[in-house]
Amino acid sequence: MHNFIQFWAEHTPIFSIIIPAFTGFILVLLGNPGSGSLAYDWRQPWRRGISLISALLGLATAICYLMVASHGQISSYNLSEWTAPFGIVLVLDQLSALMLVLTYALAVPVLWFASREWDTRGRYFHTMFHFLLMGLCGAFLTGDLFNLFVFFEILLMASYVLLLHGQGKARFQLGIHYVTINLLASALFLIGLGMIYGSVGSLNMADVARLLPSLQPDEHKLAVAGGLLLFVVFGIKAAMLPVGFWLPKTYAVATTPVAAIFTIMTKVGIYAILRVNGTVFDDALSQSILQNCLLPIGLITSLYGVIGAIGAERLRRFVGFMVLSSIGTLLTAIALFNTQAWSATLYYLVHSTLIAAAFYLLCGWITSQRGVYKDHLKIAPQMKQHHVLSICYFLIALMMAGLPPFSGFLGKVFILQATANEPYQGIVITVILVVSLLSILAFTRVGFILFWRASKPEEIAHIDAEYTAYQATPEKAPPRNDIAIYVLLASLICYMVAAGPIQQYTQNTALQIQNNALYEATLLKKDELNQVISVQPFDPENLPETKYGGEELDPNAHLIPYTISEDTLSGEHISPYKLRQIQEQQTHEMLIPDDAQLKPVEP
Known part of the structure; x- marks a missing residue:
């Protein structure tokens, strides 16, 4: 046991990357027949078992890492024993540990739900799912800018395949748009890295932060320009305006479990903005430029998202616009550039990810019970499970709109408190409150169409075609769909109850990510x-x-x-x-x- 603990400590935190990577390779070796025969393939139970065990092991590992990081220490891992800044290092701190736990806390219920039926609708679902987890974990753990690019590409390649899971013309069309946008972002990423490396001579985050203030004026401006180019790239990943129009339509055509797991994808962009543009480029020039750009972008994104939700004609697009609005709220909080605001950002980030995933899962349940109407926001016959569906929708609406006493309300309160003594306090408070009010109106509109004005069975009994279609709808939710939603909602309620200690953790995390001296002392060697x-x-x-x-x-x-x-x-x-x-x-x-x-x- 002592040897195992010592081995575990020596190789932390690479296990969070190795576990999904090896799982993906094992699943590839198992082979994968056509999607039409997957449900009858003798290897399918093995795929599901290996995939779920790996996800649970990843969750346990992430929780252990969170416990290690909660003491305030930073753990580093030198790949091939090349120390920073000459080699690539992995860094486990409070922020990366939090993001790892969030990733697996979302992945486990979504994967468990998909393993009942959805994974048979396309080839290599479990393989790509774990390669996506590998890219996410690597992006959260890396301490090197180029390695961040590498892990971005890994998770994006997996997301390309997952977006097309289940096939279909709409998925293929929007998949091309999604791939094109991300290829452009990757090209800009490389250009930005080249500008930083050419002026600084390093791509290690701690080393770049250390060297940046000592550069000559022309080199400093070139490095800052590279950092701002990375900000554009991360903005595309986070779907901020004006480069975030792709999200509502793209996520709307994805299958239910894929749309649910994709809610963590935009948070990678938020994480990268916070980590790279918020802490690495932390000099006065970089922060003034970023703050002047980020605050209006965040406010406009938040307003645009909720206005788009009010006008949405399909439920899945409605969810996408609400996700866009929450991204704007996160960007606004980051733009305040103070410890309390960044703490509130982290608290609200976890909430917005889990509630959006629960909403996408609810869309799958509602779609299955509306027959030919699917997720179109049109008056249709009453759903057979309308009571439990209306309760779930009501809870999600309260949480997502930011009404008390749930975690969405607490997150927005924390952000509003962080605006004290800020020059734009009035504008920020006004926009956040207006967005919350418009969110309530948007949810009321959708709930009115889906539940209040739905036709009762006895009212359509004389219409043969419509009544026949109503009888053909399933009596129950798709397998495991309802339980996965309950798990996520219960997690959010626990998240609300434990707001005190969680806020203390996020407060310590915000302090730590601004402490560049600590990162330098941990990662860089001295003579x-x-x-x-x-x-x-x-x-x-x-x-x-x-x-x-x-x-x-x-x-x-x-x-x-x-x-x-x-x-x-x-x-x-x-x-x-x-x-x-x-x-x-x-x-x-x-x-x-x-x-x-x-x-x-x-x-």
């Missing part, structure tokens, strides 16, 4: 002069030590013990000649100039 081992300014002739340096004089040999472990230092990859250089340079206490800690290696 005997207490100087960070890095390259500043960027010089292509400055090379870090590699495993195989040959028998060439290396002026940087004395830095090797600070960047690798003792086991590697004593291993076979460090030659005796290199070890003698290390000992000689340490004996003579070689001094390194402050302006360039790594000396150029002679060709």
